[in-house]
Each structure stands twice: as C-alpha cells, then as structure tokens.
Amino acid sequence: MMNWTAPYNRLFSLLDRQGPTYHSGPAYIRIAQQVAQDIPNYRQLLDQRASLGQSSSRRDFYWEIFRAFSDEQKLQFFKILINELEPHAKDEVDGIRALVFGGGFAVPVAVVPLDLWNSEKLNNSLRDIDHAIDAQQFNRAVTLAYTCLEGLYKSYVRKHVQVKADLNDLMQLCRAVKDDISEKLKTRGPFPVEIVNAIPTITNAVANSRNSFSESHFADDAQKWLATFARDMTNSIGRLLLHFI
The missing domain is CATH 1.20.120 (Four Helix Bundle (Hemerythrin (Met), subunit A))
Known part of the structure; x- marks a missing residue:
C-alpha cells in the first residue's frame, strides 16, 4: 500500500498557493466529484460539517475527502490534477509524479463501444x-x-x-x-x-x-x-x- 501523506502534502501546497495552481473549495470538490460522484457540493458539504461540529478549514476537508478515496481513486485524482497543474508548476508536478507514478506517463486507453459484449x-x-x-x-x-x-x-x-x-x-x-x-x-x-x-x-x-x-x-x-x-x-x-x- 502506498503512503499517500508525502505526495498529498506536496499536492496541497500547490492547491493552496496563490496563483494559477490555487484551487478553491468548489473547484477542488468539482475535481473530486469526477472520481466519486456521491461527494456533495461545496455548500452541502460545509452545512454537513457544521451540523456535525467539524472544521470548515480547507486543509481539513480537502484531506478528509482525499483520504476517503480507494487507492485506485486516489491515483485517478492525482492523474487529473497533475495534468491540470503541470503547465503552471512543471518542476513541482514532476516531483509529485515521481512519488506517485514513478515518473511514468500512462498511455491513453482504448474505449470500447457500449453496445458490445461485456x-x-x-x-x-x-x-x-x-x-x-x-x-x-x-x-x-x-x-x-x-x-x-x-x-x-x-x-x-x-x-x-x-x-x-x-x-x-x-x-x-x-x-x-x-x-x-x-x-x-x-x-x-x-x-x-x-x-x-x-x-x-x-x-x-x-x-x-x-x-x-x-x-x-x-x-x-x-x-x-x-x-x-x-x-x-x-x-x-x-x-x-x-x-x-
């Protein structure tokens, strides 16, 4: 099992940095919803957390959303964000990629039409x-x-x-x-x-x-x-x- 703490901390530092890599709460959630569609929207999430007495800090709920993903979903999440962040922070993204994916680039996969067998x-x-x-x-x-x-x-x-x-x-x-x-x-x-x-x-x-x-x-x-x-x-x-x- 991969230790996700180090790569996530590097990722968060980019998402929290003012400038083109910054991701607000709604932006972060929209990307997370590409991985898990059952994640509530930003306002719903904050309301839920407030009703449970949980922190509304971005650092806290960003991590908790990520931590709830399966390993496969975490990889997908990193892949989406790496592609988005790379034009704005190539050196930092290369370091994250090396931690998560060994520095490799996955080839595009073929998509099989939905009307075929299985x-x-x-x-x-x-x-x-x-x-x-x-x-x-x-x-x-x-x-x-x-x-x-x-x-x-x-x-x-x-x-x-x-x-x-x-x-x-x-x-x-x-x-x-x-x-x-x-x-x-x-x-x-x-x-x-x-x-x-x-x-x-x-x-x-x-x-x-x-x-x-x-x-x-x-x-x-x-x-x-x-x-x-x-x-x-x-x-x-x-x-x-x-x-x-």
Missing part, C-alpha cells in the same frame, strides 16, 4: 491496466492485459465471425479475428500484411507473459517493462480492432 468489463480492464502499473502491481497489469485482449477478441468474433462465436482459446480467437480483418482489407486493395500478421505474434507474447508471470503463478516477478509492454500492445490492438468493430 463492454463494462472491457472498459474497466483497459482502464485498470494503467492503474495497476501506476500502483506498481505489474503482475496484475499483465493479467489484465490478457483478459482485455480476450474480451476484445470475443467481442469482435461475436459481431463479425458468428460461426466461431463458441471459441474460448485466446489464440484461436486471435486467428479468427486476424483472418477476418485480412479478408476485409483485401477488398479495399493492397495493405501492409505484416501489420495484421503481427497481431497473433503480439497476442502470443502477452499470453505467454501472463502464463509465466500472472498473479496465480509467481509473486512479484513481472517487471515494469513487461507490464508496460503488455499494456501498450493491448492498447494498440484494441485501437486497431475498434476500426472494424
């Missing part, structure tokens, strides 16, 4: 790969990448290759997807065959990594480079498939 699971898996890496849970990130690819391929097959909708093996699903995309592209004219042929190779690499380093096999063996590779490849394949789904 879209909620797919969206959560894609987003959680980034969160797992941010939290240095590299084994979990690799496992989530495998799960996400499996879901993407099942969605594609369900929509475009219905005769093979009963497939469950990841590599069989992958080949069915690759073959169907190749046939679609052939009707449009010449295309880089090597790109499409790379899909099974990349999928097999992620699958083998998951089989060797998943949470159910080894503890703490997957390194950041492997988790990052699995995430990036999953994200790239997902974006490619979304052109055809």
